[in-house]
Amino acid sequence: MSAIRPFRCFDSRVIVASLGVAAWLIVSSWLSRMFAPASGARVLLALGQVGALALLVFAIRRSITQLDELAQHIHYQALAVVAAVMVTAIAGWAFLERAGLPAIDWSVYAAPAFTLAWAVGVMWIARRYE
């Protein structure tokens, strides 16, 4: 048996980028509290948060493309499964909310849930090829 290491794409550059984005999200969230809701400055900070997340996605995608064929295949399979699960979970929970269950703030929980599910998905799918 030979272990597949698809997590090699999370190299030092991606980790530094992730930490940078996390720091920016915390600082910008703190800064945005100083401005009134829907003010230009607050919208600008929110756009900055969206841009930072988009840059992080781009950096991770670029890192995945540096992996060899099988590792890329594992990542894309895991991402497809997780995307389907997340859409089902978010849309499904909306029905449960209407039925009276507590609301979930997906703007807070979607990214961590997606990342966790992606990691589990990669480990699970990688086992098939070992």
Place this chain on the structure above:
Amino acid sequence: MKNSVRELRAARSWSQGDLAEKLAVSRQTVNAIETEKYDPSLPLALKIARLFSLRVEEIFGSGEVRAPRGRDTKQG
């Protein structure tokens, strides 16, 4: 998909690592192809065929290719 990569590699006394290096993939990828757990992409299959100086269908598939059902496959 069945393939004869392991036999072709063994005939040349190459290790999985040697083959992986020649194909610019990981040893794990070579292992997954040999154990028929992973079917390589077309570019990688062509690369393997070129490396062994064979055609892709001589390495992969073992004559399992069939005409699509419900289509007229007559030529001319």
